[in-house]
Amino acid sequence: MAESSYKLIYYDIRGLAEPIRWMFKLAKVDFEDERIPVENWKEEKYRFEKQMGRLPILQVDDKFELSQVASITQYVAKQFGFNGETEMDAARADEVHELLYDLRLCAATQLKSEKSPSDPDIFLHTVFRAVCNEANLSKKVLMKKSLLNIFPKYLEKINSLLQQSSGQYLAGDRITYADLAFANFMDICHTMVNPDLLNDYPCLQDLIDEVLDLPEIREWMDPSREKCPPLPTGA
Template identity: 55%
Template sequence: MSDNPEETPPYKLVYFDIRGLAEPVRWMFCLAGIPFIDERVPLVEWNEAKKRYSEHVGQLPILYFDDQELSQVHTVMRFVARRLGFNGLTDMDAARADEATDLVYDLRLCAVTYRECFTTKTPDIVRHTVFRDFKNEPSQKKKEPMRKDLLNVHIPKYFGKFEELLNTSGGKYIAGSVLTYADLAVANFLDVATEMIGPDVLDDFPGLQELKDLVFALPPIQQWCANRTLAQGYSSTG
């Protein structure tokens, strides 16, 4: 946020009070040292609050800047990446970053298909809350089919692809020779996966473990995560 209370940050990001899909956008602002308003809509208020965003088909995130508005998570993410320098050095880097980030979203959609395995209070935004809903589901019996398929089918397939992209680009970053928004999107998802399933989910993917460690060791992200507490009205899960 701005050090001068009289200055209004040029960006305002409106999203749910979870990490979800928009956390990499917050991280890009932090890494670039760009002040922004981080407005969070509590999930418990969403059924009523979504009426305020009907012009955006009742969806978040929304990015406000220069008297303009953008919606749709990948549109917002890529716009911020281009503006702040997290889109790679070449057109192919940018395409690979898009590819990896779309794969993260696809993996979330895979989990959404297991709706019988968890209860959600916000079905219209379940793609954002699916892992939070899954973790909060009290019935281990209900959760088992989703957990089994994630571990045996979806995680190996998608994490294997992430490692392939990582190795193709040199083994440090997932889309070229510099940090891109895709590294942030993948690392954020890996953190959610290790929290939800267990730290051993990355045992067969050492490259992804190194990528996750690299991203979370970045000082601005370390500071962001240290300040990310439930007392601030923010859920660290999902």
């Protein structure tokens, strides 16, 4: 039986789709990584009206198409063994993924007043750049302070899940997409919000370091590791 072919379509950022890319790399499965520059989205989004004008999109064998980040992430995780060894592991991975999405949504809500009409309509995917790219230092400090207030309760919850886990990972003794999503999210936050976010959570930091040190992920990230590229205007 021929192997399936995969095409992942997303913006030219790490964002919500990076853990999906990592799963392909860790599973040593080839995939087409189509990246749409953020500055081109205003024109490109009309290609995706059937998908509600949202990315990511996963195409399988040019026959099956899946939208919505949670659906794609969970599908790829099940295909390649990143959804845990038990049903409880899978449920725990889902829980962590949803917690991270809620945290990102809270951050977007917190910064909603800072969003200008010229910001692209993928703000949720690029929310931390609004802080990273703020030129006014005083305003930047206030934005970071307001953001930092929302992290502790989520980090406390995720840290407790790690402590309760039967293994060294967030959902059991085998790495799952929850670990990948958490490592990606916090690595972005370290760069764009505050490098000291996990000072009180050494076990979570150890988990992130372990994930980012996986050879496949380290090699994938080295050439173009996202720092803080500016948001385009008029997108």
